[in-house]
Amino acid sequence: MLKRLLLAAVIVAASVQVSPAQKKKKKKEEPVKTEKTASSVGADKAKAAQKKGPKPYNEVIDSTAKSQKGLMGVHFVGDKWYLEVPDSLLARDIMSVTRFSRVAGGGGVFGGEEVNRQMIRWEKGPENNLLLRSVTVLTVSPDSARPIAEAVRNSAADPIIGVFDVKALKKADKHQSYVVEVSDYFNADNQTFSLSSISKQMLKLSAFKKDASFISKISAYPANVEIKTTKTFAVVPPMVTTAPVPQVGNYMPSGRDAGVVTFDMNTSLIVLPKVPMETRLFDNRVGYFANKYTVFGEESHRAEEQVFAVRWRLEPKNEADAKRQKAGELIEPKKPIVFYLDPATPEKWRKYLKAGVEDWKPAFENAGWKNAIRAADWPVSDSTMSLEDARFSVIRYFAADIQNAYGPNVHDPRSGEILESHIGWYHNVMRLLRNWYLVQTAAVDPRARKKKFDDELMGDLVRFVAAHEVGHTLGLRHNFGASSATPVEKLRDNEWLAKNGHTSSIMDYARFNYVAQPGDGVTHFFPGVGDYDKWAIKWGYSFFEKGEDDRAILNQWTKEAYRKAALRFGTEINPHDPRYQSEDLGDNAMKASAYGIMNLKRILPNLVEWSREDGESYKELEELYGNVVGQYRRYLGHVTKNVGGIYDNPVTYDMQGPAFAAVPKEMQREAIAFLNEQLFLTPTWLLDSSVVNKLKPETGVEAIKAIQSATLASLFAGDRVVRLMETGSARGAYSLDDLFTDLGKGIWSELAAGRVIDVYRRNLQKVFVENLIAQLKPGRAVVPSIPPGVTYGISIRPVELSQTDLPSIARAHLESLKRQVQAAIPKTGDRLSKFHLQDLSQRIALALNPNQ
Structure with a gap:
């Protein structure tokens, strides 16, 4: 049987084989192809298109x-x-x-x-x-x-x-x-x-x-x-x-x-709406985020850049409400701003986050709106709602070790209309708040003197940050200039603070009142939604009917507002205005920073006790010590920005006063005097042995040098030097020559008296000499500035410093310093001080005459 099957298979296989000759013959017998007519090609395409095209609806979307x-x-x-x-x-x-x-x-x-x-x-x-x-x-x-x-x-x-x-x-x-x-x-x-x-x-x-x-x-x-x-x-x-x-x-x-x-x-x-919301043209005197596009008009003589503010659409429900609002009555908007809380948010912080949202209600009332903004719990039972749905604004709670929070918005790029916002709240922002508040206020507020804050204090801190981030979602930028409107001594006046707060804007980075001293009786340490914030919301959210010249009205309001320093906006991107700084307080950085350092000196010796946890390493102490040093360095930075500083006033053609003015000479001189006293005269208080010997084995010599070196590098920075040469040429202005002279008086004070120069000061003096020698061949500086009327953006101007007075002034000061050092060598009895001065004398001589 098996043999028969095999034989049959062979016969079948043989029957289907085709010889090469047969293949050739078959090919010849194929019909000759003919060219298709144009009509037949069109018919084929139409047939193919019909086959490929849409099918009946019920065949695709069936039962x-x-x-x-x-x-x-x-x-x-x-x-x-x-x-x-x-x-x-x-x-x-x-x-x-x-x-x-x-x-x-x-x-x-x-x-x-x-x-x-x-x-x-x-x-x-x-x-x-x-x-x-x-x-x-x-x-x-x-x-x-x-x-x-x-x-x-x-x-x-x-x-x-x-x-x-x-x-x-x-x-x-x-x-x-x-x-x-x-x-x-x-x-x-x-x-x-x-x-x-x-x-x-x-x-x-x-x-x-x-x-x-x-x-x-x-x-x-x-x-x-x-x-x-x-x-x-x-x-x-x-x-x-x-x-x-x-x-x-x-x-x-x-x-x-x-x-x-x-x-x-x-x-x-x-x-998006068929008809975009009416734009509100951007004004750099009021701090709003902005969008822009270029407009090409048939009759215009140039392309016009149209820049408009980013804001929510608040409108009256009807014409009757609009008339009531015009008459001074508060009305509810057609669609209020609602922020939902992520259901993942811990229960105990929810009321504080809600309070941070609703702290903005008075600001909207200032613009004519009642119940314009509110917070609500997420309706977990509503299956039609999703946390990621961009119709809803949500405060999202992230289980993250990032010490931050942020408040973005999604807006219509055609008009700037904000559609929604998802505020990001990282769990570890509370760690950041603890460190800030302890380092800035523990000298005065007993509640801050512990490792873990009570829920009520932490809740108030959460509320503060929430209100700040909500401000961003409303379109507001950081107003770093707000705190500069507050006189420093008023920061120690509790009654004044109760009425005005320590800054006029919660959009400033003016965290907490570090100026108040023990015994002042101050109990107000937090910023809140202030006078500037209320004015900015009025500018952005006041409703204008069609036909009203909102641009002219807003311009008049802005000019009137600018008569009050507390209502002014100071951009967060300014590179040279000392009034516009992050984390600073008051109208005089030198006075405010001196008070702040006095409090740091009180706080530092207590860090061991306030961070104590039996059985734990000193990791917590190290973190707090780092925050104290960081706060001290901020104070130095606030002061340094005054040197070569330029006030930037965003005035318009119909306002009085200059757009730019150099920081007064006496204030710049005060800044250098502060640095000589608080930094270049060794800040040994940072080296408290009860703290430092628990953190690192070294004595802190290099740590002190790093702080001093960074500040000197900033003072010698090319852009600052250019500004000093630009503004210093005017009569009565602070000049680059003044800077080098004033620094020398502090850094070289031992020379005339022949005093011992300790290791900290020897390091400082070497750093100073190296910086001054570098100015003999200074290279190129990049000088940033903000063009008039821009939203964000800095223009850059390169300057060849070798073609300026800088090398000449530096050479003159090195020659003078060499003579002082050589005169001091014979008077110096300390062995290391003498070695140091002899070394510096040689370095300066070689720099002045490299071929000798």
Whole structure:
């Protein structure tokens, strides 16, 4: 039987074989191809297009579909997701906001944080497809029907980020909608809805793993669509090398373990208003974040840059309310600003976070609004709401060791209208608050003299930071100039502080009142929403009816406000105005810093007791000691900025006074006197043996030198030197020659008297000489400045210092110093002091005459 089967198989195989001759013959017998006519080609294309084109709606969205209605219809059929895009949505601007829902740990990113945002637009494409474009607003033309509008369009093509075949059409009345499949698109690594290339570099991510990525849910709502995805990425292979190589980014621990990293993300697609909110033109005299684009008008003589403030849309509910508000009555807005609390927020901090939000109510009342802003618990029972949904503003609580919080906003780039905000609150910000408050106020406030603060004190600190971050979400920038309006001595007056606070703006970085001294009776240490904040909200949120000249009205208000120092804005990016500084207090940095150092001297000896924990190492003490040193260095920085400082006053044509003025000579001289006394005269109080001997074995010689060296380097910095030479040429101004002379009086005070020069001072003097010698061949300086009327941005001016007076002045001071040093050598009886002076004499001589 087996043999018969094998024989049959062989016969069948032989019967189907074709010889080469037969193949050739068969090819010759094939019919000759003929050219198709044009009509037949067109018919074939039409047939193919009909076959490829939209199918009947019910064939695509059949009875098994799970469907939702909303901004766009959402359908889930089998394992595929479809969007149904109505033609009314074509060419409409849509804001896409993608956030992390869940992340792998250890990467410095957290669930709830923004990943990407971009404006997008659906557009009808050729051959039955829809195009999705990414839209960047750079240029606009108000004359849409004029020729220049075409020129603008030709110069601003938006990239296509998606092409979707129309699977089906649905017609209703005069409208129709387009059904497109989006499964593969959103289950891919498209940058607009995923991580940017920079983010991937920072997280050490490489290839997208589609097999481990998927769409978990798409939900439709009246004004938005929410897309939840899970995305997995491979990690960059670790580099094996025996030599250290600089690398960008850090590996997430799970990536090192598994070779891949997985994120859950949520993308919100929110339709923007057909008619954008009326813009409020930016004014650099009031501190708002801003957006801008270039306007090309048919009749204009140049391209105009239109810069507008970023703010929420607050409008009356109706005309009757608008009239009531005009008459001075407070009204409720059509849509208030609501911040929800992340349900992950610890219970005991919730009331303080809510209070930080609602501290802004009086500011909005100043603009005519009642109940304009409020905080609410997240409705955990409402399944239609998502924490990542960009319709809702949320204070997100992150389980992170980062000592920070932040308050961003998502806004319409066409108008500056804020759509929502997710405030980020890192758990360890409370650690930062503990350290700040202890180091700045423990000399006066007994509540700060412990390792762990009571809940009430920590709650008040949480409220303060929450109010500051909410201010950012309202569009307000840091106002570093606010605290400079407060006279230093008023910071010790409790009655005055109760009425005015120690700064006029919570948007300043004027943390806590470090000036108040024991015995002053001061109990007010926190900043709050102040007079400037109320004025800024009035500027940004007062409602104007169509036809009102809001620009003229606001300009008049601003000029009147500027008559009061407390209502002025001082930009946080100014490189040379000593009034605009982070972490400073009062109108005189020298006086305020002297009081602050007096308190640090009181605090330092108590650090061991206030950080004590039996059975624990001195890690806590080391952290607090570092904060004391850091606070001391801040004071030095506040003072140093006065030297070569220039006051920057954002005045306009219709205001009095100069836009720029040098810091008065007596104040700059006071700053150098402070540094000579508080820094260059060795600050031995930092070397308290009861503290330092528990932290490190060295005596602190190098630590002191590092602080002194950093300050000297700052004083000798090229941009400061240029400003001193620029402003010092005027009569009665502080000059570069004055700086070198005043520094010399403090740093070389031992020479005339022949006193012993200790190791701290020997180091300081060597550092000074090296800095002065470097000025003989100074190279190029980069001098930053802020152009008039800008939002953010600094202009840079290079200056060749060898072509200025700097080398000449430096040479003259080195010659003078050499003579002083040589005269002091015979008077010096101390052995090391003599060696030191002889060495310096040789160094200076060699620098002055290198060929001798």
